[in-house]
Amino acid sequence: MKKIILFLALIAAVSLQVKAQKGLKEGDKAPVFTGIDQNGKNVSLKEALKTHRSVVLFFYRGQWCPYCNKHIKELQDSLNLLSAKDAYVIGVTPETKENIDKTIxxxxxGFSIVQDKDDEIMKAYGVNFMMDEATFTKYKGYGIDLEANNGNNRHTLPVPATYIIDRSGKIKYVHFDPNYQKRASVQLLLSKL
Structure with a gap:
């Protein structure tokens, strides 16, 4: 019971921290980015939109997050349905290559996952937040070491947001919820493609 209460307190603390973040809105121009995925392939939003009707871009916290893993698995299980609508899926995370491999x-x-080494993509999309020292310490008490997971000491995580970006580079759908337990369902994404 004590662990459940502590876990709920942790959720509340993180939710309060990310309320200031707004993310981008539908109709905004999506910031272009490039990165290297888990296979060493150069991934570019601009190039993906040249060859696909849309991009499903999502941000996740790390291999240690069960909600992230569940969402990624759901996207993978429905990848054929997303691809059938000519969507290219890209995941972005602050975690290291070794931890991306654990996520996979x-x-x-089987889709591209890009390490956001300097938090540039997260910042461009307005999903980054800095975890305060008290929350960082609580996470560490649960066995989650962000410094080891992300390979830096910035304590930055993304709000687990999802964006659908159309061929013109405009954001056509946004799921942005500071409650990291809530994610856009694949059915909802399919209906917006």
Whole structure:
């Protein structure tokens, strides 16, 4: 019971921290970015939109997050349906390549996952937040070491947002919820493609 109460307090603390973040809105121009995915492939939003009707861009916190893993697995399980609508899926995370590999092992993700080494993509999309020291310490008490997971000491995480970006580079759908337990369902994404 004590662990449940502590876990709920942790959720509340993180939710309060990210309320200031707004993310981008439908109709906004999507910031272009490039990165290297888990296979060493150069991933560019601009290039993906040249060859696909849309991009499903989502941000996740790390391989240690069960809600992230569940969402990634759901995206992977429905990748054929998303691809049939000519959507290209890109995941963005602050975690290291080694931890991205753990995410892939857990979820069987076959789409591009890009490490946001300097938090530039998260900042461009307005999903980044800095975890305060008290919350960082609580996470560490649960066995989650962000410094080891992300390979830096910035304590930055993304709000687990999802954006659908159309061929013109405009954001056509946004799921942005500071409650990291809530994610856009695949059915909802399919209906917006």
């Amino acid at each position: 092992k857990k979820t069987k993700a």
